[in-house]
Amino acid sequence: MTAILFTIIDFAFTVYQFMVIAYVLMSWVPQMRDTGIGQLLERLVEPYLAPFRRFIPTLGFIDISPIVALIALNFAHSGLKTILIKLLYM
Numbered sequence: 834m835t836a837i838l839f840t841i842i843d844f845a846f847t848v849y850q851f852m853v854i855a856y857v858l859m860s861w862v863p864q865m866r867d868t869g870i871g872q873l874l875e876r877l878v879e880p881y882l883a884p885f886r887r888f889i890p891t892l893g894f895i896d897i898s899p900i901v902a903l904i905a906l907n908f909a910h911s912g913l914k915t916i917l918i919k920l921l922y923m
Contacts, residue, residue: 839914846910848902850896853878883908884895 856878859865868876885905887900 835917838917839923842910842913842917846906852907853882853899853903853906856882 852874859871859874865871882899882902885902886896889898889901891897893894
């Protein structure tokens with residue numbers, strides 16, 4: 834049971850990380866955001882990236898907020914796994 838739970842959590846975080854990366858890469862080709870997949874990714878990823886964009890300024894033309902958002906996502910993933918391990922093996 835616990836292995837299945839960890840597998841589902843790992844899969845969900847991995848999929849979301851790839852969604853963030855795909856959304857950022859789509860910014861290089863603006864026509865891609867007008868497609869159905871682009872609009873779906875925008876609805877799913879932009880609410881997560883918006884708080885980071887408010888607080889992290891761009892460096893010239895480079896927006897580093899997605900990098901910080903991915904690092905925060907990795908910390909959240911590690912933290913959730915640690916909490917679940919402690920709860921399940923108590």
